[in-house]
Amino acid sequence: MVEVKLHDIGEGMTEGEIIHYFVKVGDRVKVDQPLVEVQTDKMVAELPSPASGKVKEIVVDYGTTVSVGTTLLVLEAEETKEAKELMEMKLEETAPLEKDIPTTQPQPTKQAKGKEEKQFIIAAPYTRKIAREFQVDINEISGTGINGRITVEDIYNFVKKRDLVQSSKEMKAISAESIEQIKKPNVDNRGREVRNEKETKGEEIPFRGRRKQIAKKMTQSLYTIPHVTHFEEADLTDLLAYRMDLKEIGIHVSAVAFFIKAIAVALKQFPVFNAKLDEENEVIRLEKEYNIGIATDTEDGLIVPIIHHADQLTVRQIHDKLKELTKKAQENQLTPADLKGGTFTISNVGPLGSIGATPIINYPETGLIAFHKTKKMPVVVENDEIAIRSIMTMSMAFDHRVADGATAVAFTNRFKQLIENPKLWPIELT
Structure with a gap:
């Protein structure tokens, strides 16, 4: 078994946020194939596979911020001579100090059932960033670029269609009675208007x-x-x-x-x-x-x-x-x-x-x-x-x-x- 850990991929890096997995449990991977996309304090980086084999377990769910040295996923490596030698070299490069390894690991991710994902998604880090900002699952998009590469225009077109469908559903769901209720202010027993928590609470920006x-x-x-x-x-x-x-x-x-x-x-x-x-x-x-x-x-x-x-x-x-x-x-x-x-x-x-x-x-x-x-x-x-x-x-x-x-x-x-x-x-x- 090979543990793929978050290693220092930038000067002074101490932690990273897992923003996307290119693989799922059971997928077969090759050496240097991108496995996971990580957002550090300075850049978005892809971590490659240190060995050929099969994805045995995904340990950390996407959206989680972890420190350097944390195990992200586990591979069942092929026992070929070449793969073994390359794996040892990769592990030497990525192995963290023992003191940097957390004493507790995040719970294993739950794999979605009944939903097939593309194994290889071709898209630039900037394109993936745009997709995340619009809360788009990049696996649902068919790329129009060379070799099926997903472009920024593909993301924008997908968002336009999604928003049109969503707007149509919302309009149908709103009844005349609910519209009338929206117009009426919510008041207490003294006739004073009561504002809900969402209206009074300021916007929050993640500090990470x-x-x-x-x-x-x-x-x-x-x-x-x-x-x-x-x-x-x-x-x-x-x-x-x-x-x-x-x-x-x-x-x-x-x-x-x-x-x-x-x-x-x-x-x-x-x-x-x-x-x-x-x-x-x-x-x-x-x-x-x-x-x-x-x-x-x-x-x-x-x-x-x-x-x-x-x-x-x-x-x-x-x-x-x-x-x-x-x-x-x-x-x-x-x-x-x-x-x-x-x-x-x-x-x-x-x-x-x-x-x-x-x-x-x-x-x-x-x-x-x-x-x-x-x-x-x-x-x-x-x-x-x-x-x-x-x-x-x-x-x-x-x-x-x-x-x-x-x-x-x-x-x-x-x-x-x-x-x-x-x-x-x-x-x-x-």
Whole structure:
């Protein structure tokens, strides 16, 4: 027998919600065939089968949140030599520490009788997310995509038909007497209107998954790190003009791509902000890689995908990677590799209209810069003349245990120098 357990599929993961099983008891499965879909604090992930065989038991029902190390289902594995070797390798990868295994297991799931399910459902995680939001059983839908893949349009069409049928049934069920009763207010013996509990009770939002993990990490950061926020302004007039020149010759590069590249260059000169404090061993570890996290707003909450080795990428390559990661974040398709190894984080909130903030550091990093709204304003330039310039505000939060205010000012000044002077880029941003 092989126990398939919830293992750590993302950095810092401690628990996950079981949102869908691809198999049922009695199904035969192959090695690496998807068995279960799990919602972690950062992504939706599919857990593959570590061996070929038959599903003997499903231990945890879908909709349950369990900790890492919990047994989800049990396989009766085939005793072939190849399968045995692969199974041992898989179990070594997924085996949790004994202390992480719960002392009690959830009750086995009850299998629905008389209802056949598709054994293989082809649908992207984002499509499954839409289905869950509309409370749609994806097994009831016939996919119109390639090889029967279920698309988002299939979900919407199914919901439209379902709602039409439901509305028709409800209209037939409502009698003239019930309609009249609805019009009459419910009153007590003194003639005062009495409202039912549903009318007075506020809406409830589940506090779990990504939102719960965000809360834990923000609390850990705020109560562990003595935050200091340094505010600064940068003149983007020349940068924006340079971007327009590039656009005219067919090159589209976002301003944020230049920001990321400039930060990578500045971090090499001020490596203390590309560091992590190890209090236990009493050392500040200066990271060798420059991996910039991009704070990204999604429907499920804040998430920080990583642009790895930003110092080795061109501005255009950073722009392309930024677009790719943002799209994957919005569609809930980020992989563990997309979220690991960050050394410094940026937050571009200017497009939302922000003019300032005191951001919370992405623990255990040392610094974070937030870019706020860019607006045109009169500025005193050379010879005391007044000119209209495009000024962006920014705020940098840093760990005062690791760095001091003067170092933070020097770091942001270097960053400003790079983004305010396009003439430096052929020399500096390579």
